[in-house]
Amino acid sequence: MAAAPSNILGIETSCDETAAAVVRRLPDGSGEIVSNIVLSQIDDHAPYGGVVPEIAARVHIRHLDGLIARAMKEAGITFSALDGVAATAGPGLLGGVIIGLTTAKAIAMAHNKPLLAINHLEGHALTPRLLEPCPFPYLLLLISGGHTQFQLVEGVGCYRRLGTTIDDALGEAFDKTAKLLGLGYPGGPLVEQYARRGNPQRFDFPRPLKGRKDCNFSFSGLKTAVRETVHDLGHLSVQDIADVCASFEAAVAETLQDRLKMAFGFFREAYPDVKKPSLIVAGGVAANATLKNIFATSADEFNFKLIVPPASLCTDNAAMIAWAGAERLALGLVDDLDFMARARWPLDDVSAPIYGSGKSGAKV
Numbered sequence: 001m002a003a004a005p006s007n008i009l010g011i012e013t014s015c016d017e018t019a020a021a022v023v024r025r026l027p028d029g030s031g032e033i034v035s036n037i038v039l040s041q042i043d044d045h046a047p048y049g050g051v052v053p054e055i056a057a058r059v060h061i062r063h064l065d066g067l068i069a070r071a072m073k074e075a076g077i078t079f080s081a082l083d084g085v086a087a088t089a090g091p092g093l094l095g096g097v098i099i100g101l102t103t104a105k106a107i108a109m110a111h112n113k114p115l116l117a118i119n120h121l122e123g124h125a126l127t128p129r130l131l132e133p134c135p136f137p138y139l140l141l142l143i144s145g146g147h148t149q150f151q152l153v154e155g156v157g158c159y160r161r162l163g164t165t166i167d168d169a170l171g172e173a174f175d176k177t178a179k180l181l182g183l184g185y186p187g188g189p190l191v192e193q194y195a196r197r198g199n200p201q202r203f204d205f206p207r208p209l210k211g212r213k214d215c216n217f218s219f220s221g222l223k224t225a226v227r228e229t230v231h232d233l234g235h236l237s238v239q240d241i242a243d244v245c246a247s248f249e250a251a252v253a254e255t256l257q258d259r260l261k262m263a264f265g266f267f268r269e270a271y272p273d274v275k276k277p278s279l280i281v282a283g284g285v286a287a288n289a290t291l292k293n294i295f296a297t298s299a300d301e302f303n304f305k306l307i308v309p310p311a312s313l314c315t316d317n318a319a320m321i322a323w324a325g326a327e328r329l330a331l332g333l334v335d336d337l338d339f340m341a342r343a344r345w346p347l348d349d350v351s352a353p354i355y356g357s358g359k360s361g362a363k364v
């Protein structure tokens with residue numbers, strides 16, 4: 001454990017958020033967010049109905065230096081007072097990742113500070129420890145626009161993937177459903193709003209992989225079912241849209257409940273002695289209130305403690321990258337300046353790739 005507090009600058013540019021933050025790690029292992037700035041690019045991508053990699057990279061270049069300067073100013077420290085510079089080094093849109101990582105390398109080199117090349121997924125995985133004591137091991141469910149996976153988080157740098165999506169990510173399924181219904185982007189929050197006024201029983205959408213004895217996910221069949229329903233309906237009334245959204249959300253909720261049950265079982269098998277383990281849910285989809293209820297009841301039923309970080313730390317941000325850097329620095333896990341950006345980078349090196357997963361390689 002480091003003997004003095006460490007100040008880490010974090011940089012996140014792997015998708016459509018440009019972000020910079022300063023986080024402090026105290027010798028007792030607790031953390032503090034000193035500054036945390038996120039610039040969302042949603043408006044730049046909305047006209048295209050999804051993230052355009054070239055636009056994302058250009059927006060990162062335009063704003064990153066200014067955001068870092070603001071984060072440092074708000075933190076009230078100079079580069080020389082940093083103990084390390086952390087940046088997302090993958091997985092994500094390669095152009096964006098290179099911009100953030102190269103910037104971090106330049107600062108690290110100019111100020112003779114250690115570089116921490118962070119796996120973006122590790123940022124999500126370690127976030128709860130920035131907020132409260134959260135002993136290893138715990139179970140992570142990451143549900144975002146690019147990833148849908150269960151990880152067994154056993155320690156800093158020690159992860160075991162229990163399951164992942166074999167096709168679309170959950171956030172992607174929400175976004176595609178919204179697109180089919182002519183709603184805007186990003187679709188998740190809009191689908192949730194419409195679903196509140198809809199009938200979840202009107203359409204009997206599939207519950208993909210329900211009952212399968214593993215922890216994987218699949219959402220492409222559900223998307224196809226939504227597409228066919230929308231096609232059959234022809235002209236869509238507001239009530240039709242609400243009913244499709246509610247029925248879609250009900251199918252997702254039941255699927256997640258089933259997959260959670262499997263993951264809880266695997267966790268108990270791996271760690272029979274942990275009395276009350278934690279379930280961490282992260283990623284943009286974790287903001288969905290209906291799904292949050294499912295997480296709460298499932299965690300309760302299987303005696304897990306549910307932790308859903310606040311939305312600002314659940315979605316992409318640089319504080320989580322700085323924090324992962326702080327945790328790694330405390331263990332002496334620093335990186336060389338020639339560390340290469342990676343478009344694909346599974347958190348768990350031993351997991352076999354799943355055919356079709358992460359096809360877009362875009363959002364994480």
Ligand code: KG4
Nearest residue numbers: 144145171186188189284285288315363364
């Ligand atoms: O983690 P995130 O902000 O970004 C990345 O994917 O990197 O997640 C964004 C995803 C989008 O697909 C968005 O539609 C979905 O999270 N999302 C939601 C909700 N809010 C955001 N999905 C369902 N319900 C929501 N309330």
Ligand code: ZN
Nearest residue numbers: 144315316364
């Ligand atoms: Zn993410």
